Amino acid sequence: MKDYPYRSQEEKESSDVIISVKLFDCFSSITWWLSEYDSENRIAFGFVTGFYEDEW
Secondary structure, three states: OOOEOOOOOOOOOHHHOOOOEEEEEEOOOOEEEEEEOOOOOOOEEEEEEEEOEEEE
């Protein structure tokens, strides 16, 4: 994720954001599509599906 640091894609339309990592819980329907990573705070950002609503 070093090529996609925090806020590197915030100016892009959501359809143009590059998703570089997919994480999923095989025991539920929750999936995380990671687009950015803040290495200082060790926080990932992206799109999540499987909760009540899908959200960035």
